[in-house]
Amino acid sequence: MASSASAAALLPLPLPSCSSSEDSDDGKHLPSPPALEANTSPAQQQKQKQKRRRQERDYNVAMKALALDGDVDEVVAVFAELKRTAGEGGDGGPPPNVLCYNTLANALAEAGREGEALKAFDEMLASGVAPNASSQNILIKMHARRLEFDLAWELIHKSGVEPDVGTYSTLIAGLCRAGKVVEAWGVLDWMLEKNCRPMVQTYTPIVQAYCRDGRIVEAKLLMAEMERLGCLPNVVTYNVLIRALCDGDRFDEVEQVLMESSTKDWKPSTVTYNIYMNGLCKKGRSTELKWYAGVVAYNTVMSSLCEMGKWRGIMKLLTDMIKKGIEPNTRTFNILVRSLCVGGKFSLAKSLIHSQGFAANVVTYNTLLHWFYYRGKLTEANRLISVMLENNVAPDEVTYTIIIVGLCREGKFDAATAYFLKSLTSGLSMDVLTVLLNRLVYADKIWEINRIFDGKDFVPDYHVFDLTIRTFCRAGYCHYRTFYKLNLILDTMLKRK
DNA sequence: GTAGGGTTAG
Incomplete structure (x- = not known):
């Protein structure tokens, strides 16, 4: 690579x-x-x-x-x-x-x-x-x-570049994200041996790893240890903890942690409140916006209202935030677009793309495309794809997934395959391939599958073989009467190798 | 003035 x-x-x-x-x-x-x-x-x-x-x-x-x-x-x-x-x-x-x-x-x-x-x-x-x-x-x-x-x-x-705290911290963060907490501790020991003092940024990923595993007791113990070492947990560390507490429905403890903040020498930020409010929203306990709410908080609540189908409330919040002088951002806008689609106001949603002061991004187009396909508006979808390309917004994996799912549902397997082949110009996405293969195999579209692997721009590797065989088997093609179809595809794939 | 941990949209 x-x-x-x-x-x-x-x-x-x-x-x-x-x-x-x-x-x-x-x-x-x-x-x-x-x-x-x-x-x-x-x-x-x-x-x-x-x-x-x-x-x-x-x-x-x-x-x-x-x-x-x-x-x-x-x-x-x-x-x-x-x-x-x-x-x-x-x-x-x-x-x-x-x-x-x-x-x-x-x-x-x-x-x-x-x-x-x-x-x-x-x-x-x-x-x-x-x-x-x-x-x-x-x-x-x-x-x-x-x-x-x-x-x-x-x-x-x-490399010869002397590792610094940032180097070790980066590595620890990466290991923690990959679930390798033991190795992360190893790196921590190693840096201590080298007399490199850890920072909050070094410990926080480990706290997070514990939190993600639901090991809140251990997370709190580590934070206590940090205090003992004079490396005080800061707002980010507490945000990690608060998020975990929210996920576990332990809102009383969140209040407790917030109460103690002044004595523990850290100050909750808007991010803290966003996490808290997002937690409450997810459990359906709050759509009340407090004074400290910023654009992210508004987005969270608007999005939650959208889930509940209360799309009129979204408009109210939008005017509310503008009145308060909080500037809506692209996400606000995309939530609005989605809520209009949910409410069936397609032409209004579409017209927002061309409105001033808002730069439609790939998410905007994806949202609209999803709904166009969902409502069977294929011509509209096609037109939108053209507009998207005219405006130099590059389709991403989600775009291709939406298009492929939408076309397959309409029985347009050939067009869906063509879009997949087009997506290859920006690299192979296994997710997109998985979606397409699934649809084609279940619909018994052997000719289209053959077309995927017959092109010159796609050389299948081990993962692709694995995926293909698994998909066929799951769909029941490993039966002796239908096995020849999988064989046919494998032949084509092997020719490419 | 760069890196290293935390929040919201398809």
Whole structure:
């Protein structure tokens, strides 16, 4: 995979502590074209460097804000702009510094665009910018998400970048998410051996792992231990605990924990209240909005009202929040779209896409598509797909799933298969394939299945074989009279290998 | 100014 190749690419480190923004006069990246260079004094050059550094910081802050907002495309655009301004002198100019590359790569990784994140790091190395501990941590995070812990270890041991608290914390978080709490404790011991002091961020994932397993007693014990060690649990740690208490219907204890917050030296945030309220909503105990409610709280309640079919109440809340000066976001909007669909107001829901001040995203289109198919409005669905593509909104796995399910239900297996083949251009999704195969096999559409594996753009691997055989067997095709159909498909698949 | 733990939409 590309990830291991890139991990290897990070191994030989050029100059471990040197970032491009530092004043290393190695002459590798002169900021200005020669002509300008000739008649600028050292003082002026210094000034230009400072200006560039400020510019990089500003761009970096902007990228971070955009990433927080979930607008990754815009992050990519800002980064490109940063590179462009460097090249205005004519000969390319200095590359962005390591922090900017980190921000870019992290935003991409967080958005699930890991291939692009790795490409960003490759580009960084190619421009002679040395990675730092944060770059390494971002890579470790990506490895951990794919459960490639061996690669994560290899990176730590061979990169030459000294692991920091963040490195260990990232690894611990990844292990905890994968349910490997014992290994996480191992890493904690290891860092203590290396005299690296843990932080709240190091312990919190372990608290969370306990909470997820319903081991609340152990979670609380660990939090007590943190206090003893002088590493006080903070609002995030308590949020984890409160969520677990909500899931367990232990709302009295939530109140208790909140009451004690002032003496325990932490302050509940809007996130805390959002978790609490979400817990109450899920148990059907509250739709009352308190004074501290922000946009997320409104979204939660509106969404819960939508589940209950009270879509008129949603409109009331929308006007309510606008009156209070709380700005609705894309999610608010999507909840509104969904509630309008639930209420059968399709044309109104559709018209919202073109309304000003709202950028429809892939979720918006998915919501509408789902309902169009659900109500058998195939022409509308087709038209919407065109609009979506015209507006440069890329379909995701959910989109393809909705389309495929919708078409199959109408008996349009051929079209559904065509969409699956189209989805391959953005990579194979096993989820999408599972959905399609299920429908085709149960409908006995052997010809279409053959078509999936007959194309030149799809070479089945072990998982695909496994899935196919299982699906056929579950549908009863492993009977001797029908087995030849599965054989036919397997033949086609083997031809491709 | 980058990384590492927590909330809401299909």
